[in-house]
Amino acid sequence: MFIAVAPIFLQTLEPHFSFPQGAATEQIALRWMHFVGGFIWIGLLYFFNLVGFPTMKQLDASVRGKVFPVLMSRAMGWFRWSAFWTVAAGLRYFWMILAADAQNAGNNRLALRWFGEWLVIWLVAYALIYPFQLPSKGVLDNPWVRTIAIAAIVIAASWIVLDSNAGPQSSNSHLSISVGGGIGLLMLMNTWGVVWRAQKRLIAWTRASVEQGTPMPAEAERLARWAYIASRVGFWLSFPMLFFMGAADHYPFLSSITD
Numbered sequence: 001m002f003i004a005v006a007p008i009f010l011q012t013l014e015p016h017f018s019f020p021q022g023a024a025t026e027q028i029a030l031r032w033m034h035f036v037g038g039f040i041w042i043g044l045l046y047f048f049n050l051v052g053f054p055t056m057k058q059l060d061a062s063v064r065g066k067v068f069p070v071l072m073s074r075a076m077g078w079f080r081w082s083a084f085w086t087v088a089a090g091l092r093y094f095w096m097i098l099a100a101d102a103q104n105a106g107n108n109r110l111a112l113r114w115f116g117e118w119l120v121i122w123l124v125a126y127a128l129i130y131p132f133q134l135p136s137k138g139v140l141d142n143p144w145v146r147t148i149a150i151a152a153i154v155i156a157a158s159w160i161v162l163d164s165n166a167g168p169q170s171s172n173s174h175l176s177i178s179v180g181g182g183i184g185l186l187m188l189m190n191t192w193g194v195v196w197r198a199q200k201r202l203i204a205w206t207r208a209s210v211e212q213g214t215p216m217p218a219e220a221e222r223l224a225r226w227a228y229i230a231s232r233v234g235f236w237l238s239f240p241m242l243f244f245m246g247a248a249d250h251y252p253f254l255s256s257i258t259d
Helices: 002-013 023-058 061-105 109-133 143-165 172-212 220-250
Strands: none
Touching (some): 023 220, 061 172, 109 172, 143 220, 172 220
């Protein structure tokens, strides 16, 4: 009897896979790319702010000059490209959500309108944030002024996006990612538009200073300060960004505004 029952029993222990087809396959691939890229990007951002910057300040100038170009050349390569692929995969995934909501609403053109308004709002937000990240003197160099101004701009942009996209057809994922993804877009533009632009020049100048004895340009201090401020802004923006991205699927609290 055991011999007759054993095959049936063993069959119940075998794993059974049923892979979804169609759009679900692309979505899981995009999410996987988004997660892996995000881990690298945000992980390096946290490393720079929690470990890298404080450690560099404690090193002697001669040691820092040798470590900085080697460390940052490799780190910035991973940092900027992981940011690019994270946002690229996220944008495609976001578009699929918008398209699904538009289809459910019976108007496929809504997806393009939602995405266009979302992009314009966050680009304007970045244009407003940009001046507050520049190394300045006087009141604009006050950390509290910078923090309050940037926070107010991000909160206003988030509210405008939610108000623009809200409706009976808008899902929680749609609304939550419209905020989290918008903040991620700000961080991407900082990564490529400020941090990388400043760091690649600092790396070249530091390497030349160590290898050829070339003095560091007077502009180096300002660029280092600019890169630090932009990186710090990205560090703090990452916390609400991660919350809203996680809330897209696991904390459906935004759909209530459409009721």
